Amino acid sequence: MREELSGGSGGAEHAQVVSAAVLAAAARGEDESGGVDPLLLRAGDPEATARMTAADFDPEDALGPDVSEPVLDPAHCALTISVEPGRIDVSLVARRGELVSAQRIPAVGADMQPERAFDTLTESVTAVLHAAGIEPEDADTLAGIGVVAAGTDVAAPATAYRGSGWRSFPLRERLSDRYGLSVTLQSPAAAMTAGEHWRGAGRGRRNMLGVVLGHGIDGALVIDGRMMVGTTGNAGHIGHVCVDPYGPPCACGGRGCLQAVAGGAAIAEWARTHGGSDPAADARAVTEAARRGDPVALATLRRAGEAIGQAVAGAVTLLDLDVVVLGGPLAGAGSVLFDPIADGYARFAALNYASPARVVPALLGREGAQVGAAAAVLEAHAYPTGLSA
Numbered sequence: 001m002r003e004e005l006s007g008g009s010g011g012a013e014h015a016q017v018v019s020a021a022v023l024a025a026a027a028r029g030e031d032e033s034g035g036v037d038p039l040l041l042r043a044g045d046p047e048a049t050a051r052m053t054a055a056d057f058d059p060e061d062a063l064g065p066d067v068s069e070p071v072l073d074p075a076h077c078a079l080t081i082s083v084e085p086g087r088i089d090v091s092l093v094a095r096r097g098e099l100v101s102a103q104r105i106p107a108v109g110a111d112m113q114p115e116r117a118f119d120t121l122t123e124s125v126t127a128v129l130h131a132a133g134i135e136p137e138d139a140d141t142l143a144g145i146g147v148v149a150a151g152t153d154v155a156a157p158a159t160a161y162r163g164s165g166w167r168s169f170p171l172r173e174r175l176s177d178r179y180g181l182s183v184t185l186q187s188p189a190a191a192m193t194a195g196e197h198w199r200g201a202g203r204g205r206r207n208m209l210g211v212v213l214g215h216g217i218d219g220a221l222v223i224d225g226r227m228m229v230g231t232t233g234n235a236g237h238i239g240h241v242c243v244d245p246y247g248p249p250c251a252c253g254g255r256g257c258l259q260a261v262a263g264g265a266a267i268a269e270w271a272r273t274h275g276g277s278d279p280a281a282d283a284r285a286v287t288e289a290a291r292r293g294d295p296v297a298l299a300t301l302r303r304a305g306e307a308i309g310q311a312v313a314g315a316v317t318l319l320d321l322d323v324v325v326l327g328g329p330l331a332g333a334g335s336v337l338f339d340p341i342a343d344g345y346a347r348f349a350a351l352n353y354a355s356p357a358r359v360v361p362a363l364l365g366r367e368g369a370q371v372g373a374a375a376a377v378l379e380a381h382a383y384p385t386g387l388s389a
Contacts, residue, residue: 072100074134074141078377079125079181080370082148083171084188090124092132092142093374097199099367101131114169122178140180146373147172147183148191184376184385188369189218189236190227192327192362194383195372197222200363205322209315210362211238213308213330215264215283223319227383238315239263243307258311262304264330271300283330290336301333302340309344309359317354327362 076095082088091102103124126136134142149171172183186194193202193210202208202222211219217239221228228235239259240252247256248266260266264283271286272279276296281289289297312324330337342357349355362368375383 072132074138075143076378077132078143078146078374079128079139079179080146080148080373080377081121081125081175082188082191082369082373084148084150088121088124089370090121090128091370091374092128092134093370093378095378097195097371097374099370101128102370103128103131118169118171118174125179142179142181144181144377145175145179145183146191146375146377147175147185148188148369148373149185150188182377184373184380186373186376186385187218187220187233188212190220190385191369191372191376193220193222193236193325193372194227194375195364195368195370196325196327196362197227198375198379198383199371200368201325201360202323207319207321207323209236209238209312209319209321209324211308211312211324211326212328213262213264213326214328217259217263217308221319225382227385229384233385238311241311241314243310258307261307267300267304267330270303271296274299276300287330287333287336291334298336301337305337305340306344306347308337309341309346310348312341312359313345313347313349313354316349316358317351320353322358324359325362326359327368331361 078093080091080093088105092100094100105124129136172185176183189212192212196202197208206225208222219236219238221236240257242256243258244256248260249255250257250260267283267286274296286297286300290301364371376385
């Protein structure tokens with residue numbers, strides 16, 4: 001994929017225009033050398049798709065963003081900002097989901113004052129706008145700003161990321177005041193789901209569940225072609241659905257939640273306590289060991305995958321969904337995770353309308369959250385967030 005961009009101050013020299021060809025290659029799961037990124041296994045690949053059949057899913061329905069010609073009218077472009085532990089991505093996204101320009105900066109540390117953190121962010125915005133040929137003083141001609149924030153507190157939506165230098169910082173309001181634009185706020189799961197439904201693996205499907213598999217597990221829903229927000233903004237949060245009433249305690253206070261069984265932290269812990277060869281292994285290392293045939297790692301992912309399949313089957317049975325799209329760091333694990341997911345799904349999706357497999361990996365990979373943030377701005381009727389300034 002495109003080169004990762006970094007820079008402590010976010011200067012313009014670190015920004016670059018992302019070409020349509022590179023984005024198209026990313027949508028195909030290729031890196032710039034033509035190799036396949038293991039975290040971007042293509043939808044339709046039998047190694048990645050929980051034994052989907054052509055009748056259930058046609059990868060030609062999900063070709064990713066239409067990149068046939070750039071669209072640079074600022075009025076049809078969205079500025080997107082994704083704030084996560086370890087990184088901040090700033091992008092300009094055009095009306096068909098094309099990333100026109102983008103920059104990655106290190107996530108602010110706990111010792112950085114919020115005002116300095118905000119200055120670093122706005123310097124990166126300036127660089128991204130310049131790379132697209134837009135002067136910062138003309139930012140108010142854009143369609144809006146989409147913010148994706150890990151740790152979003154929907155009960156206090158002014159706070160974008162309750163950690164490091166952003167603790168209790170009113171990022172939405174400050175961005176709106178700075179650039180004279182409306183600002184929407186989404187969780188990473190909602191953004192991934194919106195992006196994949198708009199331009200990725202869920203494109204053309206009316207009813208979809210998006211699930212982010214990472215350190216924890218989260219999700220979001222599209223029903224009848226429209227993002228469901230829910231009473232508190234948490235519709236689709238599948239990570240805290242119980243899959244084992246006698247299972248391990250969960251950080252939420254419940255027991256046997258999907259996240260407590262199949263989240264990245266739970267995978268690492270279970271492997272460690274059941275004789276894994278590397279007691280310091282994280283979920284990625286466990287996945288790599290499983291690919292090498294390590295029996296403890298394989299058993300760990302078998303347990304996690306079947307739990308994911310069980311939870312997904314319950315969601316499909318309840319909501320009569322067309323497709324379930326799995327994104328996040330663990331979604332590229334391949335058959336060592338997706339075969340157990342398929343087995344768990346087959347076991348629990350017993351009714352005729354739910355039994356055909358319909359689980360696919362996310363198509364847009366690391367760019368999905370930015371595309372989803374843009375969708376909340378450019379296609380707000382279909383991807384409402386309920387949180388805008």
